[in-house]
Each structure stands twice: as C-alpha cells, then as structure tokens.
Amino acid sequence: MNYTFEQKVKVVNGAGSIKSAGDILEEAGYKKAFIVTTAGIVKRGSVKKLQDSLAEKEIESVIFDKAIPDPPVEIVSEGAAQCKQQQCDCVVAIGGGSSIDAAKGINVLRFNDGSILDYTEKEMRQCPGLIVIPTTSGTGSELSNGAIITDTENDMKMPIPCANCMAEYAILDPELTVSMPSGITRETGLDAFSHAAEAYTSVLSNAMTDIVCESVMETIVKYLPAAYNNGNDMEAREKMQTASAVGGWMLYNACAHAGHSFAHVTGAKLHLVHGNACAYGLPVVLKIIGDAVPQKVKRIGEILGASYDGSEDAGQISEKAAAAYRNFASELELPKVPKLVLTDAEIDQLAESIVSEAFAGLCPVKVTKDIACQMVMEALDIKNQE
Ligand SMILES: NC(=O)c1ccc[n+]([C@@H]2O[C@H](COP(=O)([O-])OP(=O)(O)OC[C@H]3O[C@@H](n4cnc5c(N)ncnc54)[C@H](O)[C@@H]3O)[C@@H](O)[C@H]2O)c1
Ligand SMILES: [Fe+2]
DSSP states (O other), X not given: OOOSOOOOOEEEESTTGGGGHHHHHHHHTOOEEEEXXXXXXXXXXXXXXXHHHHHHTTOEEEEEOBOOSSOBHHHHHHHHHHHHHTTOSEEEEXXXXXXXXXXXXXXXXXXXXXXXXXXXXXXXXXXXXXXXEESSSSOOTTTOSEEEEEETTTTEEEEEEOGGGOOSEEEEOGGGXXXXXXXXXXXXXXXXXXXXXXXXXXXXXXXXXXXXXHHHHHHHHHHHHHHHHOTTOHHHHHHHHHHHHHHHHHHHHHOOOHHHHHHHHHHHHHOOOHHHHHHHHHHHHHHHTTTTSHHHHHHHHHHTTOOOOSOOOHHHHHHHHHHHHHHHHHHTTOOOOOOOOOOHHHHHHHHHXXXXXXXXXXXXXXXXXXXXXXXXXXXXXXXXXX
C-alpha cells in the first residue's frame, strides 16, 4: 500500500538540543559514530559540541570533514571506506544538505555494495543508524527520503531515493544555524520555499500535504526576511529551521518537480548554487503550471503578497504570483543570474536534461522540450545575457 502521509524520523528540537546527541545514541545502543561534516563546520565549534555530548556517554567518534557542496560520488565512496575501516556503528551528519546527503550515501554503502550511483534505480537494503543535525535551514534532507549526489563523470546531480535510508533521528538546534552568513541564509531559505511550493503543486500532493505546504510557505515568507536581515534573531532562526525540516517532510510525501529538475541540471552543468537555481526557476514554473493548477498558483501568490480581484484568468493569476515571488526574492537581494555564454546547442542540451530529470514527471503539466527550453531561456535570462 502506498500511504499518502508518513513521518518516519524521530525528532528532537529546540535551542541547545545538540546536547541530547549523547543520550540519543546511548539509548539507541550506538558505541562509535562516524561524523560527516565540512572543515568549516568543524572550525565553528559545532562538531566539538557534538563530540562533547557523545563523550559524556562514552561514545567514541571519528570525524570525516570532506563533505563539499553538491557532494560528489567519490567523497561518498571515500567516506564509506573509512567508516567501514573504523568499524563505526552509526553515521552522524552535522552540516548543511551537502553533509547530510554525503552521510546518507555513506550509510547506504555500509549495508549495500557498489557505488552510491547504482542506487538511483536499484533497490537498497534497509540502512539503520543515521543521525542528522542540520546547520542550514533549507534542504530538509533531515526529514526527506532523498540524497542528491553528483555524478562527476556525466556532470549530473542524481537524486538517490532513500526511503530505506532515511535518518533515524534528527536533532534540530537553531543555535547551530546562527553562524550562517546572510547569503547562505537566503539561498537555503529559498530552497525550502521551493520545496513547499513544488510539493504543493506536484501530482503527488493531497489534502494533507497541502495544508502543511501552505503553512511552510507562510512561515518562510514571514521569517526568512527577519533571519536574513538579522542572523541573531533566534525566533526567526527557529521558525526557519522548523519550516525547512517540515519542507523536507513534504518532499518525502509529495516531492518537488520541474523547478528542482531545472536546479539539478543547472547546478551540475553550470555550477549554480542550489537555492539560487531554485529561485531562478520557480517563477517560470508558476507560469508553466498556471493552467493546470490555477487555484494553487493563486494561493501561492496570495501567500507571497499578491492581491487578486477575481477577474484574472489563469495566465494573469500566474503572472501575479511570479511577480510576487520575484519581489520577495529581490527584497532578499537575490543575486542576478551570473553571466553565461551558452550556444543554442548547449541550451538544447540543458532542456533535454531537464525533460529526462527524475522529478520532471511529477509536474502537473508534461515537461516537454519546448517547456524546458522556455524554463532555460526565462530563468537564466538568456535574452539579456548577450
Ligand atoms: N536530500 C534532499 O532532500 C535535498 C533537498 C534539497 C537540496 N539538497 C542538496 O543539498 C545541497 C545543498 O545543501 P545546503 O543548501 O544546506 O548547503 P551546503 O550543505 O552545500 O552548505 C553550503 C555552505 O554553507 C556552509 N555552512 C553550512 N552550515 C553553516 C553554518 N551554520 N554557518 C556557516 N556556514 C555554514 C557549508 O560549509 C558550505 O560551505 C545540494 O547538493 C542540494 O542539491 C538535498
Ligand atoms: Fe532543494
């Protein structure tokens, strides 16, 4: 039976909750943790807090600090080999989505042979022992059922379905997110908004996910500007962390669609930062899906501050929603699309990759090559690039 609403991860949240890591691992019976993170997070002292909490319960730990943005397959293989060699019995991710996804991949390879990329389609064995501590508020990977791993040979970001490798526990401590500079706060927050907006309009959405997605979008519209403008605003940090985690839960239940197909393709091929790529893509997606789900696009527009008098047709509803989103993003000082020189053949290839990307089939309209071309041209502002 395919259930439409499920939550598998045990969550602890609140300021200072990283201190409960030792209790959680002790209760679960783990004795040696493989900590997956980045050198930057280690420098900031968050990993020390984690290790102190584990040490109090006499739980050993080993640090693997090589997770890098858009984690490549090679890092996952290297981490998995070290994790096995060190005979760790659980994997603890502490960092942004890149650390979490690298940790998911490493945990998959503790129980499954081969390369992580084999599992884009191949069924994997159940992989217990993943504990996740996010330090950004965006990907929601702590509650999602996916890991995005970069196939460096083919320049592709590959979604790995991880229903059998979700986190067992997530620790949501907003204090860990305070050190995010404003740019990362914006990028990650806009990623979370895209998760909720795309899950809300995906073909897998249902009455239960709808109500949650609306609330996630409302929370982000209210609190992302506050977190962006004052990183020490603890209420905004806490609300953004919750919204982002719940947004990840919506990815699990309803998934993202064309905006993320665009972001995965341009992230891998043009090296656009994930959250920015999502933000460039979303207004175009709102226009593309306007005829298919006008009431939902209108609701997204309203959440973003657009006003409607009831006389608008589907096209006008979408235009207003897209304009409201652009206005929201520009108040957060979203950078312009970087200068790109793309040939017609390269634009064509980007469009083809979007059509065949894993999430595109969940868009409420069929993503044809023409539609994908429109996304590339508009989202990357190609006409104004010359
Ligand atoms: N698995 C999923 O469900 C899912 C969903 C969306 C996106 N993703 C993937 O997640 C990745 C992006 O993750 P992200 O946006 O969280 O960024 P990230 O993990 O790539 O981190 C971005 C930068 O922020 C730094 N950073 C992290 N936390 C910080 C903090 N508290 N203070 C200061 N700096 C900090 C990192 O060291 C890094 O340099 C992409 O690969 C994207 O495709 C995964
Ligand atoms: Fe995302």
